[in-house]
Amino acid sequence: MDKALKTMIDNMPAKTGKSLEEWKKVLASKSFGKHSEAVKYLKTEHGVTHGFANTIVTLSKEENNSPDDLVANQYKGKEVLQPIYKALIDVVSKFGTDVTITPKKTTVSIIRKKQFALIKPATKTRIDLGLKLVGKEIGSRLENSGPFGTMCSHRVRITSIEDVDKELISWLKEAYEKSV
16 A cells, blocks of 8 residues: 555544544445535535545545555556556655545546646556646646546656656646645
């Protein structure tokens, strides 16, 4: 499990008053049409912060898969990309204790107060990194959001560990800083 997510789950009882399993039971007793409705419910009815609420809802919807299982499933047949994924997670984990790493079925969301990055193993040889950098000019590596649509403003295609360089890290840091 990603260290930041494990820490978040471990701290959940102290920060929210309930464990992840207890929150899953709360959500199971309700019926929400959309992810955002469940997040809003946890925030308004239970005073849960957005980061915890989003993580609780995401993990409760994933067919009892652990975050580790979700990431492992994304990289089946794409194991060559795992070092790149781990390097990206290492980078964003150093930005601050307010970074939340939320694995989903096909992507991993990186959130501060808002999502600022999205990691997706796009092919067997490439990770697409989506970034929220509204207003930033598109360049040779920093493309338009492509398949991410409005979830991200830009995309960077990463095919090797060497692509996780100073330039890429500076874009990630900029997206992090803008996500307050």
